[in-house]
Amino acid sequence: MDPANPRDETVSRRGVLLAGLAAAGGSVAVGNRAAAQEAMGPSDSASTMATHGNMMTVGEVDNLANGFDPVAMLTDWDVGTTETLPDGRTLRTFHVDAEDKEIEIAPGVFFPAWTFKGRVPGPALRAKEGDRIRVVFRNFGSHMHSMHFHGIHSARMDGVNGTPGMIGPGEEFTYEFDAKPFGCHLYHCHALPLKRHMAKGMYGAFVVDPDPEKHPDRTNVARSRLMGTAENAEWQELVMVMNAFDTNFDDENEFYAANTVAFAYMNTPIRIEKNRPVRVYLINAVEFDPINSFHLHGNFFDYYNQGTTLTPTLRTVDLITQCQGERGILEFSFAEHEPGLYMFHAHQAEFTELGWMANFDVVEA
């Protein structure tokens, strides 16, 4: 540019002004486009998307590698071995080993569990009211463990710290007590820290069937609860231990389920013959969350809190809640229903969506 030429300066001044005006015009355009942007939303397209069908884990759990199958677990009772004592009573002996085991709790997610007999929940022990119980417990794990039974027994057999039933790795102890009261109970490790031992998977069902002879006024009800009777065989009995897993050890659960595997009974619905009644032994072993719940779709049930009565403690409900360690028996029937999938799940939507959601597949027998 020639500094001696004043014409250049006028041109430059006008040019700069023009550029400014053009830019100012642009500001109006920006304002309009911004408004249009705000009005645009995803709602139309979002409504066409599946809203429930995709709420699911991806893949399948290898039950074979785990060594337990959530479907088989529903009816897998450990009744131990029996012999008759000199006084005529039955001596029932169970063998339970504690061991560390990595289990697949959801497709592709592995949890370093502490187990009873290599499974979570531990074996569902079942006895008859009045049996003499003997549990031979061996600790093959890496920490102190015990079996603390919910039941009536002596302090020595309680499996807490300071009792002989709290054993270190490689040790063995035999718990002995009478099976009472009848009901739907549980056992769990009582080693400290308790939360960690529970959350690692050390719990299981302990069901004591009522002895019909001891309940003359309700013999038939008792017989229907007693395993091995013709009346009991009519029932479709299922044991479900509601549990959860804190996979990142932040004292909050990442996965919820009945019998360990998240969504297991969504992927494989539980087959129910519609004309046979259903009895569910339900136990809440969830850690960290104070309560859990069970809600049945399209049906109502009678509930026996802790299973220690022969008459329902709650009649005609479709939702019950259980505190940590609480349990009970649910009885219901699909006889009047049309076949199909009937859902059940925790009614805490968070637990539901993190895995505790399942289906009954009600079929004509």
Next chain:
Amino acid sequence: MEDQPSLSEPRRPQNLIWLLMPLALLIAAIGWIVFADPFQSFRNGAPPVEGVTFERTILNDQGLRMLVRAGGSDPMRIAQIQVDAAYWSFTQTPPGEISRGATVWLDVPYPWVLGEAHAVTLVTTTGATFTHEIEVAVPTPKVTAGQLRFQALIGIFVGVVPIVFGLMFYPVLRGVGQGGMNFLMALTIGLLSFLLVDSAEEALELAGNSAALFQGPVMVILVAAATFLMLMAVGQRGGPPTGLALSTFIALGIGLHNLGEGLAIGAAFAAGSAGLGTFLVLGFTLHNITEGIGIAAPILKKRPPLWAFAGLALLAGGPAVIGMWLGSLAFSPQWGAFALAIGAGAILQVVVQVGAYVMRSNNLGLETFLRPSVLSGLTAGVAFMYITAAFVKI
């Protein structure tokens, strides 16, 4: 010195041996460690350390789409995905194990809600979790002509328009004397210093969000230093830059800063975390207006042609448009940090050059900076930038 070539000549084969021997030993050592595994006692049964960085999140009518980078001690596997504490089906591309440093796309067909917050949690095979917050769910802009035009407009308003407005003061400023020149140049140093701090701070913040293997903060400092040294070397060829050359360097520094700023705005815009309202755009326009004055200052006593003004405005402001495009369409924190670090280095170079120019034109050395005209200029520059920045910091 003279006989050095004759000395080294016969030694060449030996030199080669001295070069190859440590290399061969290194390879042997690596081979021994890999195959003989002497450190296996380090394996104490602890699960591998895992790391995941969310680099991009796209929300569209198919749901959520995320680009994640693995960074841990071993290859890792994403087992499940929770969205808002619900397990959701997903697809991973490419599927399977993710090796250290590699990225995969995760597609989750989740019905997200406009304007609300969502949290995505990845659960790996070891049960470790990695959570990413989507603060405000808005559809991610798609690459359409309309979208690019719209972003270009914002970029022009944030970058080019204020420069043009600033340059428009050129005719008025031409008449100033030495004191006025000092004030204007010091004003330029002040505003550039603000931009330097701003760029460095933003670069380090973005670096903090990038995957560990990029070593974000170290990268930012090295890139800024390298840029500074390179531009200093280029700028000093043929003597210290003055006039149009100095203006061009100032424009380049500001342009690189605007590129980084555009990247950040574009990314925020795409992520929905910034409601880029008219207010914010106007704030940036006001904030950047002194940049034009700064560019004009060294050429007040010259008479560059009109095209030079256009070129300077484009060089300083144009990168904001490019930044907007890149930021909203293909943004990863490490690239944002990289761009801002280049900007910081370039601005530092300009601060030094303008400072040297002021000292030269006053013949006072460092005492120049104690002159009232210079001190008031510095203060005015920093204060103006600081106060107008309040409009755009939300």
